[in-house]
Structure formats: C-alpha cells, structure tokens
Amino acid sequence: MAVTMRRRQRAPGRTFWAILAVPAVVWLAVFFVVPFYTVLAISGGYLNPFLQEPVAVWNPLQWSAANLDSLMRDITGAGAFIGPIVARTLVYVVAASVLSLLIGYPAAYFVARFAGRRKGLFLLLLIAPFWISYMMRMLAWIDLLQTGGYINRLLSLVGISPVNWLGGESVTVILGLAYGYIPYLILVLYAGLDRIDPRLIEAGRDLGLGRVRTFLRVTLPLSRQPILTGMLITVLPMLGDYFTNQMLSGTASTSMLGNVIDGQLETPGLQGQGAVLSMMMLTVLLVPMLYYVIATNRSSREAVS
C-alpha cells in the first residue's frame, strides 16, 4: 500500500522539491562556480600595461600563458623567490601539524575515554577556543611575547636573556600555527575517538593485552580515520594561512605561500600572478579535498546506519 502510494506521489512531487533547492543552487552557481571561472579567466588573461590591471579572457580557447610564465619565472627562474617560500611553507605546515597531533591526540584521547562524569567540563574547555576569535588568540600571544612581556620575564628568572620572539622567529610562527589550529584537530579527534565502541577495548583487555598494547592494536588502528581527517582539517587552512605569521613575525624571512598570494592581490600588476598561484594551489589540494569529502560522507553514513 505504502509503496504504491509513494510511487504515485513521487512524480508530481519532484518539482516541489526542486523549487525548494533551486535558490541555493542558483546562489552557488553565481557566487561559487562563476567566481572560480573568473579566476581561471584572469589566469589565462593578460595585464593591461597602462592601468596595471588584470584583463580577463572569458573564452578558454584564447587563454594565454603570460601570467603563468611570469609566475614560473618567480618560482624557478634566476631571481626566484617563491621556490624557497614553498619549501618553507611545507616545513612550517608539517612541523605545526605534527606538533598539533602530538599535543592534541593525548588530550582528545583522555577526554573521550577517561573524563567520566567530568566529560562535559573538559569538552567545554576544549571547545572554548573554537568560540574565541583567531585574531584575539594571536593578539594574546603578541602581548605575552613582547620584549618586556611575561614570557621573557619568566625566562629571565631562569637566567635567559630576552628573546625578540616577534622579530621573525620560525619557532614563534610554527608554535603560533599549532596553537591556532589545534582546537579544530582536537574536536575531530574527540568525535572519532568517542565513537569507538568501548567493548572493543574491553575485548582487547580480556584477551590479555596490557594497556599499551591494547592502545597500539585496538585504539590506534581505529583512530586512523579521525587522525587523517583531523590532519586535513588543519593542514588545508594552514597552507593558505597568511595572517598567523604576519601577526607573529611580520618579516619576509618567515613568509609563507599565503603571504605571497595576499601580497600579489594587493600589488597592482601582480594580481594575474596571484590568480594563477591560487589555481595551482587549488589543483594540488583538490586530491586531499576530495578525499576529505569521501571520508566524511562515509563516516556520516556509518553514523546514521
């Protein structure tokens, strides 16, 4: 009965559901698909030499490689400055995300498995940074790291002379990145670890594994997926970060890829190169992005079933 009725209703109902979805579909077309095509059109366009403005070429058959060539000269050519920045960005991002994982995993593991009745409290404290503006969190560290700030005063108690932390130190930027993105990582790790069936861990124990081996052979393999998605959720934005090192160092010696793009957008004559560079970045990141989409799709389907 129900089956025949549904079949009868589905055909006319289709338009109704389509009408509901159409406004957002149109919005996405105008404000998501068209913007990305515009970047392509500007990448394939050329520079108006008088106005120093990029000119978009909308027909893909007429795209030129002018912007790409001038960008490649900056990446690999004689006076290349982007090449070393790419290397530095990778070093910073890898260091900061490994650090985040080393700090974030134990904390998430503790809250998911052992917090007991205080779970709500711990969760609240873990989530709190999520509700505090990133800029406020960086500002807090600028206060602490100033030449006369609390960190240097603490160090002087141990006899270490003041360090100019904000004068272009790689350590400051890496720690800043880790500090900035850990909350997002922890949240993903917590959600994943919390989903692990405690009976599996108990089974490992009952079969005679010690605490460490249960962790290595049961918990850790089961948390591979959350670790991967958590790393993606921190690495993707870190790669496009330009504000952390701008606030905590502000010197060219710690510039990252994001700073290059941001600088190109602000500099007349270089905007076309900025378009190409952001498209190159998107191309490289497309694979991890798609992986993330597929992985979260799968886990949400598992959560429902």
Added chain:
Amino acid sequence: MTAAPAAPTRQTTAPRAEPARRIRWPRRNPWGHPWLLEGFTWLYLIWSLVPIVIAVLFSFNNGKSQSAWQGFSMRWYTTDPLQSVLHNPELHAAVLQTFRLAAYTTVIAVPLGVAFAVGINRWRGPIPAAANFTMILSFVVPELIFGVAMFFVFTSLFTAIKLGTIAETAGLVTWNVSWPAIIVQARLATIGRQYEEAAADLGANRPQTVRRVLLPLLSPAIFASAVLIFSGVIDDFVLVDLLSSTASTQPMSVIIYSNTRGGNSGPALNALGTIMLVMSFLVALIGFVGYRWLTRGERGGATAALTVLSGAEG
C-alpha cells in the same frame, strides 16, 4: 553518541590491595585512572586558555602596557576620549560591522541552506547530485582560495558591486550556507520518512507537510546551524579581509589584524577582542540553552549539544 566507558567507577570497585603492593598499584590496575594523561590534558588547557584570560584582563588595564598591571579601568572601552572602542570611530564602526555582517549572513544563509537540504534530499537526478557535490566542495575549499575567487569576481566581473558590505555578505553566505545544508541533511536522515507519510495519509499536501511536520522536527538542526553561522561570521577573517575596502567596512577581526602587524598592539585592541569574545560566548550560551530546550526529551544531553554546536557533527 555512546556513553563514556565508566573507567573511574571501576577503579573504586577494585579490591583494595595490601599496603606493600599498593604503591605499584596504579601501574598494575589496567582500569586505573591515567593521571599522567589527565595532567597532560590540563597542561594543554592551560596553554590554550590562560593567554586569553591574560589578554582579557589587560583590556581593563589603566595604562598602555600589556605586561604591567596599572589598576582596573574601563578606559579602553568607554572613558578614553580618543582611543576607546566607544569613541574611536574606526573601532566603533568595526563592532557594528561585525554585528551587521553576522546578522545579514545568518538571515540569508539559513533559509537558503535549509530549503536546499530539504529539497536536495528528495530531488533525484544528475542536477541535484552535482549541486550537492558543489555544496560539499564549498565546505572544504581553503578559505584563501575561495576568497581570491570572490575578490576577482567583484573586481573584474560584478563590478557594479564594489568591495564592501554587499561583497562581504555574498562571500560569507556562500562560505556558510553549507552548515545548514549539511546539518539539516544529517537530521533528515535520522528522522526518516514515516512522519511525512503519516501526514500524507492524513491528507496533508506537500507544503503543509513541510511546514507542519518537517520544520518542527528540523528545528534543532536549523537553530544549531544559525548559531554556527552567526558565531562563524563573528570570527571570520580571511574573506572579510579580502572583500572589505575602506576602514568603515572592516569588521573587528580585520581591525585587530591590521593594527597588530609587526607587534604594535594597544589595549584598545584587547578591548575589541574581548567584545568579540563576549559576543561569541553569548551566542554560544543562547545556542546551548536553546538547543537543549529544542531537543528536550531526546537522548544525548549536554555533551551532544556541545558537539553539535561546535560543528563536530556536520
């Protein structure tokens, strides 16, 4: 969400060992409380939160220093005639701009995303599949790359719309519309079809079913996504930085950023940051209380509300 394994309670039921063995007991007992891990977690929390507390405190400092306490004052909020948030036109405008953007974005993105989620969930075919994929893509694309795309579309195609509030709102809506789209779809999947079919059997037509059956059932998800969007816009930086033009269209995050480059900050910025923090926490509190009220009688409780409102169950 499954309940926490009751490790600590197990510890109390474990048989008491004799004093000599008791010293080694925490290592031996496989269900003992991991004090080392708990200590580490507390250290992380201190590292994570104490700097913020200090920054908030120094926004009330009666002096320019951010490391020497000179007494409590509201100088940087209201009383200083030039540099307080109340009297400095740039800082004052930034507070209003943040609030404006958050309100506009929420009002546009929530209905758009909810209608999309309900429609796309039942509309089958290649177009909705592609649209849903695009929606998820908009959720994961790095913000800088999306910001660059929006920057170019407003500077070289939609040139009638200059960089400013409208451009910022358009960017923020696209960037945030995936919250209701994803959260509402997840909720739809857990609700199932039986309520709608019951409504249809009782003679309700489709719009009636949506309005009187689906929307009430979806209200926790809709509410949670509105809270996430509002607070997300308050904290947003990259998009508004790229899409704002003059100081009058720069929200608080951009003002803090552009005034601290190279480490020159002042307590008025701490005050601005504290205002952002209070705004976000108020939204979070309203969100938490409201969500618990809307889901009263459901399983989950406080921790479930926390995870949903932090976007961990998107």
